[in-house]
Amino acid sequence: MASTQRVVLGEGVTWTVVGEDFRVAEPVEQYLEYLRSRDCSPNTLKSYARGLALWWTFLERRAQSWDAIGVTELGTFVGQLRRESVAEDVVPLDDGTGRAADATVASRARAVMGFYRYHAARGVEVAGRLYETVKARPGSYLPFLEHVARRTGRRSSVVKIRVRAKPVPVLLPGQMAAIREAEAAWDAAGAVWSGELRYRLLWTLLEETGLRLGEAIGLRHRDWKTGTGTTAQVEVVHREDHPHGVRAKSGHRRVFVGSALDRLYGDWVWALCEAGADVELGDWDDAYIFCNLRRGSRFAPIRPESVYKHLGVVKRRLPAVPHGMTPHWYRHTHATALLLAGVPMHVVSRRLGHADVQTTINTYAHVTEDAELRACADWQKITQAWGTGHES
Incomplete structure (x- = not known):
């Protein structure tokens, strides 16, 4: 079974993936080294290494080469992640429902897709087939700077994991x-x-x-x-x-x-x-x-x-x-407290140090939504306002 290996270097601690033969998984190490060159945090590297160790285990147990897979294999891998059957001693993900937590499954799958996106950029043929070029459809929401990618389209993974949103935990x-x-x-x-x-x-x-x-x-x-x-x-x-x-x-x-x-x-x-x-x-x-x-x-x-x-x-x-x-x-x-107090989302994002305000929106959108929906609770007050408007 493949495993993650902690490595102590002169500049700090990092992580790599070792295969069943106790040798470093070279294609994985190339990708992790790329992440190190981008100054990713040790915790991010550790998380990605765990996901890729599971993927490497999956491949070794099927005696399958990493550069000879397709969408079917990725789908099977995700299914095993959900059932915690890839390697039970590596993925303690049970969220109390008898299956792995969606967010953690998505995190593990994201590491694998990032690995293949990197190798697609290096010209590995099989990796390129795991991504598709998506162009904006008429009437669809266009993100900021969409015009930059409008002609060539955006590269999108063919494997997508839906995660059920959960409210973030807070203290009273x-x-x-x-x-x-x-x-x-x-x-x-x-x-x-x-x-x-x-x-x-x-x-x-x-x-x-x-x-x-x-x-x-x-x-x-x-x-x-x-x-x-x-x-x-x-x-x-x-x-x-x-x-x-x-x-x-x-x-x-x-x-x-x-x-x-x-x-x-x-x-x-x-x-x-x-x-x-x-x-x-x-x-x-x-x-x-x-x-x-x-x-x-x-x-x-x-x-x-x-x-x-x-x-x-x-x-x-x-x-x-x-x-x-x-x-x-x-x-x-x-x-949560700042948003409930009416502080603008972009200000909260800057205070938290999020690189993109979208991260703040994705994490805390339910807070502002709940506050707005709470205003609809007093139905009688709303209908009285209608009557007042007609009388005037």
């Missing part, structure tokens, strides 16, 4: 408040914070900015622009030198924050100084905001795994917090 205000209070509380008598101030700052930051976890724990003190007569802001900067491989997925952007969060950061800086960080750290500006205090190397950046482990402890202490909650729920909650 009371649940987020409970998590904050469980981490650290202000002792008015002693004028000090008691508890895990570091994690209170982290959860509050995720709640109020919608940052991804990797973006948050990758922040350095130079990235936090404290408000001194202006609105405080956090700069998300693309770097590739984090010791644990985290980085900003969407490049550079500024996220403005409120004064309460800014003061909380100031309290955390004071706590770090009391712990001796100002003496031990050679360059304060270059030091990471979220760092170790008691375990591991002092003042070294915390690991994402440590955050998840700590969150698991918090969830066991707080039964009201959903068992399946992850730090990414804060991002969904932030976007």
